[in-house]
Amino acid sequence: MEIHEIRYFLAVCRTLNFTRAAEQCNVTQPALTRAIQKLEDELGGLLFSRERGNTHLTELGRLMQPHLEEVMTRTTAAKEQANRFLRLESAHFRLGVMCTIGPLRFVGFLNRFRADHPGIEVTLTESVPDRLSEALLQGELDVAVMARPGGFDERLRADPLYSERFVVACSVGHRFARHNAVAMRDMDGEVYLQRINCEFRDLLREQCEACGAQIMRSFRSEREDWIQSMVAAGMGVCFLPEYSATHPGLVLRPVHDPEVRREVSLVTVAGRRWSSPLASFVQAIRRYPWLEAEASLPPQAA
DSSP: OOHHHHHHHHHHHHHSOHHHHHHHTTSOHHHHHHHHHHHHHHHTSOSEEEETTEEEEOHHHHHHHHHHHHHHHHHHHHHHHHHHHHTTSSEEEEEEEETTSOHHHHHHHHHHHHHHOTTEEEEEEEEOHHHHHHHHHTTSOSEEEEOOTTOOOTTEEEEEEEEEEEEEEEOTTSGGGGSSOEEGGGGTTOEEEEETTOTTHHHHHHHHHHTTOOOEEEEEESOHHHHHHHHHTTSOBEEEETTOOOOTTOEEEEEESSOOEEEEEEEEETTOOOOHHHHHHHHHHHHSOHHHHHHTSOOOOO
């Protein structure tokens, strides 16, 4: 059963005249007649009784009319929804964000994207890189923003967005607050508050050990806000990506000897076609001035 056959049938229902129905549908009468006959063959009976000057629906035609009207209504609604999606008037995609991404920096981009594309709805999912990668490959996410020290699965495509240093976060009264930077060896003997979801956790530990710094582990949590609150309260120190601090009571000092950086990337599935809203998002995030966004962040505590 073809959509055009249904459309021709409904036109004849309205006009009860094959000639006028063909004119309304912009086809020849023989073409319309053939389409109606094909529909009748498929349904197994006559839909119209054609007498001289008197065309009317058969019992089968009256029975089929509401069903085929519903099919046409649903088809029209589906086409309109598709057009709105392609025009980015009613579109949606799913974005994964690594849970250690600093919201202050990233929300600035999201705010601009929303202003430029008010018809696109974005569902945000927060998780760790392994889970985000698996969700991308399974089709549960369309795109993700994350970093990974060992690189990404070969089935994924990673486009770098920006780079950020790791810093030491401490309280205002901590000894590190009096220095401009902190050498990795200076971590020796410090009470450390562990961020469980830190994707560079193992690498940072190895760097400390390589410099002879033995840290004293105290609390550990998946909650970034809890760890930052405890650091601000003077309960210990932690490593943080420099744009991830959200607590106003933190003092941030760059780490050197060695410096540790992470590269935050836009990650999609290699070879997978993008929807219109996703393509708009990818284009926008690639063009976003991340260096300007860095300059607009609140200053670190002195």
